[in-house]
Amino acid sequence: MASELLRLEKVCKSYNVGLPTETEVLHDVDLRLDHGEFLALMGPSGSGKSTLLNIVGLLDRPTSGRLLIKGEDTSALGDAAITHLRGHTIGFVFQYHLLISAFTARENVMMPMLVDRRFPSAEIETRAQQLLAQVGLEKFANNLANNMSGGQQQRVAVARALAMNPDLVLADEPTGNLDTKSADAVFELMRQVNREAGTSFLLVTHNMELARRCDRIIEVVDGRIHA
Amino acid sequence: MNRWLPFEWVTAVRFLREGRLQTIFIIGGIAIGVAVIVFMSAMLAGLQANFIKRVLTSQPQIQLLRPDQVARPLRNGPGEIEDAVVQRPSQRVISIDQWPKIRSQMLAMPEITAVSPTIAGSVLAVRGDSSRAVTLTGVEPDTYFNIVRVPDYIVAGQARLTSDDIVIGIELARILGATVGDKLNIQAASGAIRVLTIAGLVDFGNKGTNQRATFVALRTGQSLLGMIGGVTTIDMTVKDIYAAEEIAKRIEAANPVEADSWIATNAQFFTAVRAQETSNTLIRLFVGLSVAFGIAAVLVVSVIQRSKDIGILRAMGTSRGQILRVFLLQGGLLGFVGSLVGAAMGAAALIYWHSIARQADGSELFPLILERRLFILTALLATVTGLLAAMAPAVRAARLDPVVAIRG
Numbered sequence: 001m002a003s004e005l006l007r008l009e010k011v012c013k014s015y016n017v018g019l020p021t022e023t024e025v026l027h028d029v030d031l032r033l034d035h036g037e038f039l040a041l042m043g044p045s046g047s048g049k050s051t052l053l054n055i056v057g058l059l060d061r062p063t064s065g066r067l068l069i070k071g072e073d074t075s076a077l078g079d080a081a082i083t084h085l086r087g088h089t090i091g092f093v094f095q096y097h098l099l100i101s102a103f104t105a106r107e108n109v110m111m112p113m114l115v116d117r118r119f120p121s122a123e124i125e126t127r128a129q130q131l132l133a134q135v136g137l138e139k140f141a142n143n144l145a146n147n148m149s150g151g152q153q154q155r156v157a158v159a160r161a162l163a164m165n166p167d168l169v170l171a172d173e174p175t176g177n178l179d180t181k182s183a184d185a186v187f188e189l190m191r192q193v194n195r196e197a198g199t200s201f202l203l204v205t206h207n208m209e210l211a212r213r214c215d216r217i218i219e220v221v222d223g224r225i226h227a
Numbered sequence: 228m229n230r231w232l233p234f235e236w237v238t239a240v241r242f243l244r245e246g247r248l249q250t251i252f253i254i255g256g257i258a259i260g261v262a263v264i265v266f267m268s269a270m271l272a273g274l275q276a277n278f279i280k281r282v283l284t285s286q287p288q289i290q291l292l293r294p295d296q297v298a299r300p301l302r303n304g305p306g307e308i309e310d311a312v313v314q315r316p317s318q319r320v321i322s323i324d325q326w327p328k329i330r331s332q333m334l335a336m337p338e339i340t341a342v343s344p345t346i347a348g349s350v351l352a353v354r355g356d357s358s359r360a361v362t363l364t365g366v367e368p369d370t371y372f373n374i375v376r377v378p379d380y381i382v383a384g385q386a387r388l389t390s391d392d393i394v395i396g397i398e399l400a401r402i403l404g405a406t407v408g409d410k411l412n413i414q415a416a417s418g419a420i421r422v423l424t425i426a427g428l429v430d431f432g433n434k435g436t437n438q439r440a441t442f443v444a445l446r447t448g449q450s451l452l453g454m455i456g457g458v459t460t461i462d463m464t465v466k467d468i469y470a471a472e473e474i475a476k477r478i479e480a481a482n483p484v485e486a487d488s489w490i491a492t493n494a495q496f497f498t499a500v501r502a503q504e505t506s507n508t509l510i511r512l513f514v515g516l517s518v519a520f521g522i523a524a525v526l527v528v529s530v531i532q533r534s535k536d537i538g539i540l541r542a543m544g545t546s547r548g549q550i551l552r553v554f555l556l557q558g559g560l561l562g563f564v565g566s567l568v569g570a571a572m573g574a575a576a577l578i579y580w581h582s583i584a585r586q587a588d589g590s591e592l593f594p595l596i597l598e599r600r601l602f603i604l605t606a607l608l609a610t611v612t613g614l615l616a617a618m619a620p621a622v623r624a625a626r627l628d629p630v631v632a633i634r635g
Contacts, residue, residue: 059542059629080546087544094633100536102238102245112543114234164544 004071005035005167005200006056011065013051013223025051026223029065035167036198038191040211043220049204050172052220056202057170058086070167087116091161091199093171093190098157099145105156106132106141112163119164131159135189151182158189168200169193175207187213235549238540239556246529253525254565260518261569261609264511266576268601271507273581273593275500279468282493284376285431287343287462288471290492291333291484293323320348322457329482330461338466338474343370344458346448352395352441353412354403361399362439363413365448374462377429377442383407384427388444392426396437400428413443417453518565518609519616522558526620530554530627537624538632551625558617559610566609570602 013026025048033039033056043049054060055067058074067074069089074082091112099108109128113119132138135155140148148156154174161169171190175183187210194201203214211217219226243250298313323329326344333342346365351358368388372378377394378386384407386394393411400406405425413421423443431437449455461484465471471488479486490497530537537550574597584592 054630057542059633083541083544083546086542092539092542094539100539102241102536111234111540114237115540115543115545115549117234160543 003035005033005037005069007032007066007068008056008062009066009068011052011055011062011067013048013055013060014063017063024063024223026055026062029223029225031056031218031225033168033200033202035200036194038194038201038215039203040214040217041202041204041220042206042208042211042217047220048223049220053170053172053202053204056168057090057092058082087112088164089167091164091166091169093154093157093161093169093174095173095176098150098153099160101145104142104144105137105148105152108145108156109160109163112160116164127163128159131162132156134162134193135159149182151178151185154178154182154186155189158186158193162193162197162199165197166199168202171201171203173204173206175205175210183207183210234545235552235556238553239560242529242533242536242553243557243560246532249525249529250561253521253561254568256521257518257561257565257609257613258569258572260514261566261605262572262576263514265570265573265601265605266580267507267510268605269573269577269596269598270580270593271503272598272601273596275503276596277593278496278500281432282496283464283468283489284379285436286489286492287374287460288465288468288489289339289463289475289478290487291323291329291461291463291478291482292487293321293459294483294485296321320452320454320459322346322454322459323461324483326458326461329484332482333461333463333478336474338470339463340466341370341373341464343367343374343462344445344460345371345462346445346452346454346457346459348448348452348459349416350441350451351414352399352403353414354405354409357403359399359402359438361395361441363415363448363451364440364442365445365452366442367445371462374464380429380431381427382430384425386429386442387426388442389426390444390447391422391424392443393423394427394429394442395425396440397428397430398434398437399439399441400425402438413441413451415451415453419451419453421447421451423447515608515612518562519612522561522613522616523619525561526554526558526617527623529557530620530624533624534627534632537627538629538634541627541629542633547625550627551621554621554624555614555617558613558615558621560613562609562611562613562616563606565613566606569609570605574602 008029008031011026011029012024014022014024016022029052041049041052051060055062061075069085074085077085100111103111106128109131110124113124113127129138129141132141135158137152137155137159140152145153145156169190175186178186190201190203191213193199205211296316296318298316330342330344333339343366348363349360350363352361366388368386372386382397388394393413395411403411405411407425407428409425410422411425413423429440431440449457465474472490475486475488475491478484540550577597578595581591581593581595586592
């Protein structure tokens with residue numbers, strides 16, 4: 001049996017708490033994600049997918065309920081501990097604004113390692129170059145982010161998400177802005193990483209064809225999970 | 228990217244480099260502000276140094292005089308009260324009591340560098356049909372010239388003072404139609420008369436002084452003013468010119484003399500210096516404030532422009548402290564680089580102004596003083612200003628909610 005990576009227990013998320021405009025976006029969400037699992041998260045716009053992703057990614061906190069990562073309850077952790085856990089456990093791939101434009105492709109991949117002072121300095125550049133080779137972009141290492149196509153940027157973003165050897169990669173519609181060919185290439189890249197390194201993926205997508213190629217599909221409707 | 232540099236440093240430099248135009252404009256603004264500060268400070272320091280040098284080499288830094296003579300009412304017996312109004316006696320030119328002893332005491336004080344007894348009084352300088360009332364100063368050249376640098380002001384002849392020599396101001400020489408080598412008849416109020424030879428002409432840069440100033444040997448002065456062995460003043464210089472007033476007060480308290488410091492006798496000059504310093508400080512303050520607001524404005528805009536980058540950085544594990552430092556560093560770097568450019572601009576402007584600004588006699592308006600200390604202090608101040616100005620935008624960046632930041 002696969003070991004548990006994260007678990008959500010009765011997670012609720014409300015905005016404008018205590019105000020007349022209080023809105024509950026997530027209602028009693030329970031979710032388990034195992035090590036090495038490749039999960040698709042689907043649902044209509046406004047259903048609460050992004051909110052769920054932000055909570056799982058430790059970018060946001062639930063209003064009630066618990067999030068456990070590798071058995072550790074995150075609700076009691078302070079900002080510094082949350083930041084550290086996020087940096088070491090989770091990688092992100094966003095739909096828009098994929099890379100930091102001031103840096104080259106290689107530097108973007110180096111960033112998470114530079115942020116984490118404990119990463120051995122001598123290995124940073126070598127590892128970044130290896131990751132770029134893994135996503136097939138070693139020749140574009142010195143290109144500034146703005147000088148690359150959307151598909152290339154997204155592949156660099158995947159390489160960056162993998163820089164710290166995370167247990168989980170959260171990808172928010174990573175193929176949403178790409179043509180079919182590029183979308184397929186990026187998806188296959190993530191699937192390959194999942195198979196070879198055992199990295200878990202939680203992929204938000206509207207593309208049913210891609211979702212079907214995942215291990216499991218979770219559907220979010222009106223803030224509730226329909227597995 | 229240099230992987231050996233801290234993340235904050237690399238990111239701050241890259242953010243500044245990417246917003247090139249914005250960075251160039253704000254560095255230009257800081258540089259102009261710093262240039263103004265460097266230029267003004269260095270020029271005012273030069274002007275002040277020039278003024279102080281002129282003031283302090285043409286007069287003693289402390290002068291000891293005999294206290295004013297006061298009327299001493301005679302009382303016949305106890306209970307007798309003096310009149311309400313006592314007429315102030317006229318001040319006779321008389322010697323300082325026991326001046327050799329006072330001189331020895333002054334020489335023993337570590338803060339005093341030179342002591343010279345002098346005698347001064349009014350005499351009539353006569354040549355042919357023209358005559359002029361002048362101040363005759365009898366001095367010991369060896370010590371006195373260390374206090375008032377008469378040789379530095381000689382414009383003709385030399386500062387030689389044997390018993391038959393006299394050095395006079397150029398205006399007096401012009402009025403009397405005399406020049407170096409001519410004989411001058413000196414007549415004192417007591418009736419004493421001496422014929423002296425003009426050894427040199429001095430120009431103190433002040434018409435009134437040049438009309439009245441005459442210098443003779445101490446013994447010649449004593450004999451003419453009828454005060455054999457006496458002196459009317461003891462002139463001195465001190466190690467710390469700005470401590471002159473305090474030293475003068477101490478001397479006055481411990482000795483039966485009146486002590487005047489150059490600070491007290493040049494109160495107007497000092498007021499002018501202080502006013503100049505105040506205006507300079509105010510200008511520096513307001514230039515510094517405008518530089519600070521400029522940096523803050525640019526960084527506030529930068530935080531807004533980079534909110535998504537900040538969101539991504541936070542998502543990849545960057546702490547609030549690291550984000551704070553990225554923006555603080557940007558402020559510090561802007562201040563530092565701006566101060567280097569500004570210091571170079573200020574120095575260049577100062578060198579140019581020094582080369583074209585001249586006094587009426589063609590000499591330099593102010594000495595060119597480019598102290599390393601001024602540049603270091605300015606760079607330090609600009610860097611600290613940059614850091615402080617960056618504080619508000621940096622805190623704002625650090626507090627950004629990553630979810631909101633990524634969403635933009």
